[in-house]
Amino acid sequence: MTLNPRVRQFFQASASIVVLLAAWQIASFFFPHYLFPPVQDVLARTVKILFNWPELLQVLETAGRIFAGLAGAFVLGSLIAIPIGRYPKIESYVNPFLIFLQGIPALSWVIVAIIWFHGTEFRIFFIMVITTLPAFTFQVLDSYRSMSKDLFEMTMSFRPSGWTLFRVLIVPTILPGILTAWKINLGNSARVVVVAELVGATGGVGYELLRQQQLFDMAGALAWTIQLVLFVLVVQQIIIRIENWLLRYRAVSERAA
Amino acid sequence: MSEPLIRFRDVTKEFARPDGAGTFTAVDRLSFTIEKGEIVAVLGKTGCGKSTMFNLLAGLIEPTSGKVEVTGHDPFREFDFFRGKIGIVFQNDRLMPWRSALDNVVLGLEILDAKRSEAEVVARRWLSRLGLSGHENDYPHALSGGMRQRVSIARAFAVEPDILLCDEPFSSLDEMTARDLRAEFVRLVKQAGKTAVFITHHINEAMDVGDRIMVFHRPARIAYEARMDDASKGAGRQAIQDEILKVLSLEAGEGMPAIPVAVV
Numbered sequence: 001m002t003l004n005p006r007v008r009q010f011f012q013a014s015a016s017i018v019v020l021l022a023a024w025q026i027a028s029f030f031f032p033h034y035l036f037p038p039v040q041d042v043l044a045r046t047v048k049i050l051f052n053w054p055e056l057l058q059v060l061e062t063a064g065r066i067f068a069g070l071a072g073a074f075v076l077g078s079l080i081a082i083p084i085g086r087y088p089k090i091e092s093y094v095n096p097f098l099i100f101l102q103g104i105p106a107l108s109w110v111i112v113a114i115i116w117f118h119g120t121e122f123r124i125f126f127i128m129v130i131t132t133l134p135a136f137t138f139q140v141l142d143s144y145r146s147m148s149k150d151l152f153e154m155t156m157s158f159r160p161s162g163w164t165l166f167r168v169l170i171v172p173t174i175l176p177g178i179l180t181a182w183k184i185n186l187g188n189s190a191r192v193v194v195v196a197e198l199v200g201a202t203g204g205v206g207y208e209l210l211r212q213q214q215l216f217d218m219a220g221a222l223a224w225t226i227q228l229v230l231f232v233l234v235v236q237q238i239i240i241r242i243e244n245w246l247l248r249y250r251a252v253s254e255r256a257a
Numbered sequence: 258m259s260e261p262l263i264r265f266r267d268v269t270k271e272f273a274r275p276d277g278a279g280t281f282t283a284v285d286r287l288s289f290t291i292e293k294g295e296i297v298a299v300l301g302k303t304g305c306g307k308s309t310m311f312n313l314l315a316g317l318i319e320p321t322s323g324k325v326e327v328t329g330h331d332p333f334r335e336f337d338f339f340r341g342k343i344g345i346v347f348q349n350d351r352l353m354p355w356r357s358a359l360d361n362v363v364l365g366l367e368i369l370d371a372k373r374s375e376a377e378v379v380a381r382r383w384l385s386r387l388g389l390s391g392h393e394n395d396y397p398h399a400l401s402g403g404m405r406q407r408v409s410i411a412r413a414f415a416v417e418p419d420i421l422l423c424d425e426p427f428s429s430l431d432e433m434t435a436r437d438l439r440a441e442f443v444r445l446v447k448q449a450g451k452t453a454v455f456i457t458h459h460i461n462e463a464m465d466v467g468d469r470i471m472v473f474h475r476p477a478r479i480a481y482e483a484r485m486d487d488a489s490k491g492a493g494r495q496a497i498q499d500e501i502l503k504v505l506s507l508e509a510g511e512g513m514p515a516i517p518v519a520v521v
Contacts, residue, residue, distance in 0.1 A: 154351040157315060158368040158416070159340040168364065172355045249355045251398035 037219035045223035055208075059227045062197065062204040065121075066189050066231075069128020070182065076129060077136030077181075082170070084137075085144035094137075102134040106192045110199045120201050127196045132185045139184070143177025144170065179243045183236060190232045260329065261290035262420065262452050263314065268323035270309050270477075283309040285476040286323065296446055296453045298467030300460065302505065306477025307456045311424050314454060315345060327420065341369045344418030346426040350405040352397040358384060358408045359393040365416040376415075383411035387441065403434035410438070414445060421446060421453040427462070439465055460501050464494060472504050480504050 003011075027036040049055040080098075084091045109130055113123040147170065155169045197206020205228050212220035270284040283306045291297050301307050312318045313325050316332030316339060325331065330338050344365070352361045359380050366376035384393055387407040397405055406426060413421060423442070427435035443466055446453045455466050463470045464485060472481040481504040483497045 150347070150349065150351050151353060153317060154345070154347060155364075155368075156317065157343070157345040158365045159337055160368040164368050168367065169353075172353065247355075249396040249398070251396075 034216050034218055037222070041219045042222045042226070045219050046226045049223055049227055058204055058208055059231065062193055062206065062228065063231055063235075065124050065128065065197070065204065066186070066193050068125055069189055069193065070132060070185055072125060072129040073132040073136045073185070074140075074178070074182070077133055078140050078178075080133075081137045081140035081144060084141055085147075098134040098137055101130065106131050106195050110196055113196075114200055123200050124193065124196045128189055128192060131192045132189050135185055135188065136181050139177050139181035140174055143174035146177070147173040176243075176247060179239060179246070183239050186235055186239070187232055190228055194228065262293045262295075262328060263291040263454070264324075264326040265289050265310075265313075266324045266326070268310075268313060268320045268325055270306075270313060270318065271321045282476040284313065284320075285478050287478050288323075289471060289479060291452060291454065293452050294450055296443065296455060296466060296468045298455045298457060298463035298470045299473060300457060300463040300470055300501065301473030301477070302475070303458060305473045305475040307458075307473055308424055310473070310477050311422060311454070311456055315343060315422055341365075341416050342418055343420045343422060344413035344416055346406075346410055346413045346421065346423040348425040348428055350397070350402075350409040352405055352408055352412075354397050357394045357396055358389060358400065358404075361397070361408050362411045362415050365412055369416060379415050380411070383415045384408070386445075387411050403430055403438065406430060406434075406438060410442065410445075414449070417449075419452065421451050423453060423455045425456055425458065428457070428459070435462070442466070460498055463501075464497065470497070470501070472501055474504075480507075 021039050024036060025039045028038045030036075033041070049059065080094060084094060106127065109127045110123075113126050117123050117126060151169060151173075155165060160168065193204070194206040194209060197204040198210050199206075201207045205224050208224045209221055212218075212224060265287050268284055268287045269282065271280040271282050273280055285306075287310065299307050299310065309318070313320055314327070314332065316325075316327075316336050319333040325333070327339070327343070332339055332343070352358075353364065356364065359377065362380035362383055363373075363376045366379060367373070371379075381390075381393060384390060387410060389404060389407055389411070392400065392404065397408070400408065406429075410426070426442075427438050430438065439462060445451075455463070457463050457466070467485055470481075470483045470485060471479050474480040481501060483500070485497070
């Protein structure tokens with residue numbers, strides 16, 4: 001009997017998780033529970049957070065910070081990338097700065113933000129924007145550059161205004177790159193937001209992780225971590241569905257299906 | 258006599274060499290005129306500067322020296338003046354892959370700020386005239402090469418331009434499809450009383466489409482010119498064809514003719 005490829009893929013993906021859970025459960029038999037809590041305890045805590053409104057609110061707070069940071073970096077990145085795409089001479093001035101930014105660890109930005117700014121939310125927003133800005137800029141710029149010269153000339157032959165050119169050609173051209181950038185930066189920003197919250201916030205997943213560390217509660221730490229992983233997975237799926245709908249014009253080979 | 262619709266006066270276009278070692282001349286002191294309602298086929302070998310002449314005419318590039326005039330205006334400097342006045346059919350269809358056939362035809366009208374509902378009516382009419390009814394919602398990848406090129410012709414005609422510029426529009430199609438589209442194209446241009454410049458490197462295509470044929474030598478200048486009137490469509494056709502072949506073979510290695518020659 002041959003399995004449906006999707007079902008097979010699901011079993012393959014599940015197999016590694018089952019093995020990991022089994023290994024963890026076995027470890028919980030041999031080590032103290034503050035080091036390896038039983039799987040059922042972790043799952044129970046995870047479910048409890050999801051169904052306990054004040055705790056779920058903490059997850060949503062973190063989600064809001066991620067979205068705000070990503071949106072800020074996306075807008076700023078696009079505002080930098082599109083002029084560079086149109087006037088390539090700017091690139092030699094801006095590129096070194098972006099590469100320099102890329103090399104600075106998120107934790108350094110946390111320290112800088114604490115020293116520079118008052119207000120937790122603005123600090124976190126700043127850290128989120130500054131750490132994801134280079135990636136957004138480079139990805140939007142790459143998408144812009146991949147714009148077809150043929151389509152550009154064809155569109156220009158109708159003599160569009162700058163805004164119309166942006167709307168009918170540039171946006172659809174850079175859209176696939178933007179969606180990829182969101183998918184990649186979502187994972188990055190989920191990691192960065194925890195660091196930012198760990199140091200400077202009074203709420204959110206990072207703050208809760210800090211509390212679990214102080215309580216020496218491994219089950220709680222894992223449950224809060226899982227919330228973040230679940231959030232990333234859910235949003236990734238939403239972006240993929242949006243992507244499939246927006247890019248539905250693409251031809252798909254039957255062999256690739 | 259009325260003013261010609263298109264006029265090239267001693268137009269030269271030079272490009273910088275990619276390695277920075279000077280320039281090369283793509284168009285050399287080119288002069289010609291085109292009257293309203295004419296279909297002029299421009300014939301020449303690959304790399305002879307036909308497409309550069311085309312881009313100059315479309316206002317996409319500026320001449321190094323000389324003057325290009327379309328209805329008395331400079332298509333490069335007065336770029337916006339020509340909104341909706343020049344339609345272009347390119348060598349490849351250049352359809353936007355994210356737009357359906359209908360939306361691709363609507364594009365030009367959308368850029369000209371036409372109402373969406375009105376633009377759709379016009380686009381549907383053109384798709385229908387070109388035999389694409391029922392394919393309005395198909396994306397380009399679902400259409401054959403011939404169908405895609407029909408969509409691109411519909412896109413150019415839909416804006417009702419005064420002048421149509423065609424850069425080897427059927428060269429990537431099979432001969433049967435190309436022949437049908439050529440006939441359709443000539444019928445549409447004549448019916449609407451448009452002026453067209455049709456670039457090709459096929460002698461027969463130039464003779465089928467053009468009221469007048471201009472043969473270019475490299476760098477682009479006229480080496481031969483012939484008018485395809487009724488007489489030349491009969492017995493004279495062979496003579497013109499022979500003459501064009503002779504001119505083109507001269508370029509291949511036997512030197513350039515000193516001056517632009519015969520007008521049949």
